[in-house]
Amino acid sequence: MIGAALPLLLVAGWEIAARTALVSPRYFPPPTVIAAMLGRLLTAGEFWGDALTTLARLAVAFLVAALAGVPLGLGMGLWRPLRRALEPAMAMLYPLPKVALLPLFLILLGVGEGAFVFTAAVTAFFQIATSTAGGAATIDPRLVEAGRNYGARGIALFRKVILPAALPAVLTGLRLGLGLALITVIAVEFVAAKSGLGHLVFRYWQMLLTGEMYAAFLLIGLMGLGATRGLRALQRRALAWQEWRH
Amino acid sequence: MPTSSRATIGVLLIVALLGVAPGATPQAKPSVRIGYIPTDSFAAVCLLGDRHLPAAGVSVEMVRLAGGPEILSQVATGQLQVGAAGMGAAGFNAIASGLPVEFVAPQHAGYLADYFTVRKASWGKEIKRIGDLKGKAIALNIRGAAVEWMMEEALKTDGLTLKDVQVKIMPFPDMVPALESGAVEAGIVSEPFPTLAEERGIAVRPLSRPADAKATPITALFWNKDWAAKNPELAQTVMAAYLKSARDLALDNGWKQPRNIEVMVKYTGAKADVIQKARAHVLDPNLETDPAVLESMQKLAGEMGYLKYKDPLPVGKIFNFTYRDRAVREAGRK
């Protein structure tokens, strides 16, 4: 379990640094304190409602982004004219922090769930589409040739050769997109919502309760971990033939 | 895809769409959407939306936004009817741009002595007086607004201007660690953060309030001009309810009364005991405000290059006091 050693080292290091006041425990409370606070807040039931709200927003935003991003990404990766038409626009829109665009989205969509979900969906969409396009564009041409030689055309070629070959990149894009969607939902909740984990983080920040704030972060991280783990399980099943054996 | 996850997704989509879909049935009751920022300086607007306007038979939706410009823009486009924000360049520019927004009453004011916060470690040593702030870093939460004007007035008392200091912009909560670490020497800090900083031994508020001191107007109530013109009675109802809210706070030590603090806690998430300990904001029970200060603020904003226009707007173009005057007349002066 070499891999597990690193996180444990980091956590232990933080614990020591905070307890010996190497870093200010007021702004970097020891991990044990944070974990205890998370336990307390979870059992007190405070987090559940907000956690569910954040999850719901995340789910809708991610679904929208994936349903739009994967097909578009595949199209861009496989069909050069589409890629050339869209790529400049995508390249220009990708680097805009969507949180910077939030005031404009709010003007266009009004304050409410629509704007929150839309902002998160847009952020994830760009990631998913770009990753997918990259994956589809770098498929080994020999695979396609081989497929063609065996008589596959059109839809069959797509399903049996292209899609599986692009799948790792698609799934990586989805995983990154999920993380980005979660970040954006949290950021938007922090700024403008009355509910959700991001809003909770805002309240703790306003009260300078750093311990509780980190506990909320931990929960957000666990949520992200759970969601991406789910995707990875899917990836593993879908890519069984690509397992790297050592 | 297995049926259970399809169903879950379906439910989530429906939940999301319900949130997004516009209100379907027309209301019998008049309704108002009010924008606010979750800080206790917005107590008057919170009381308006939570207590007195519903009591007047109006249904209210309180909408939380991130800052003044967001509230201004939402009110200007009519997605909100009423809002409040800091008096400053954003408001001046909005009105000069012809947005249908009019300011109608003050929301809160403050005394410099309550806001001007200095690092405890520095006060009495490197910083003995305001003049010692020359070249040092000071914190403001926003440019182009009342807090900047307050800082300028404070600096002027000892021969300095804003150009003589290093202004760092950061939200109020960030000012506490910044004062502690020395990233800034002083700042214009709004409650409850100066109190929090004092309790932790990080900072002090060394200025005292002179007897004739006047509180600086900081935030103000505004609404959509076209909405008010089309619904003058509703607008007047809002103003009357707002006057009541202001008096709840301004009279009988209202800022510290538990029933008012309860509402503040509800909308800001701050702790009740912290609000109790903090110094109170200021609001006039007759909703009076000093136009001379407003003109001075506009002038400063112009000098700092924040305004989109050259000739100062007359106060009459910025503020419409007719509703306030009628409400005070009908309720009687206090």
Place this chain on the structure above:
Amino acid sequence: MIPLILPALVLGAWEIASATGLLRPVFFPRPSTIATLLVAQIADGTLLGQLGLTLARLAVAFVLAAVPGVVVGLAMGMSRRTREGLDPLFALIYPIPSVLFLPLVSFALRAEEVAVAVTAAFTSFFIVAYTTMTGVQQLDRTVLEAARHFGARGPRLFLTVLLPGTLPAIFTGLRLGLGYTLIVVVAVEMVGAQRGLGAQLWLSWQILRVEEMYVALVTVAALGAALTWGVERLRRRLIPWAQDIGEVGA
């Protein structure tokens, strides 16, 4: 000509909508107005100053993210143990908006610019690492087995087969990582900086000088596009053999 059609259409529609008042010009000024202001700000040098500062922060943050990102990504791609060990930690940290840490990181690190760069590097590091890792996983195993048959091992296998094979994915990762570093640098500037494109963006919005906000937005978008284009040109020169697959016909 194709790449210009879509943006031209959108800008044209926007110009008309704003001029006729369909879109409120106060919040959505005409592209022509924005362009005029953009030119003016370039001419008097203010925009270039802001741009330079943002670029500098971007460069530092990107190096901080990219170098460890590629290294860790390769390691995770090649070794399952590494991947399974690091993945939980990464997945835990990745979804947290690093921008919120800025005041606290500044407190720990004292130097404001360092704090900005570190905060901005965080998320991009994960993006580069994950994309690189996927590149390794996507390698054609028959090529690797063939190379092994021919006696390639260890460092030789790495340099002659693994690395070249993964380069396309690494470049995708770097491209995405660069784009995302720009996003976070701008976001961090919005929250905690006095100068830079993000700071201009934020400040202009705070005083409702909306045209200037759009100038900053346009500059950020142009910067991002330029960087993407630059990386793509670099990719074509360094790994020209990674061809686009071209059309897939029925």
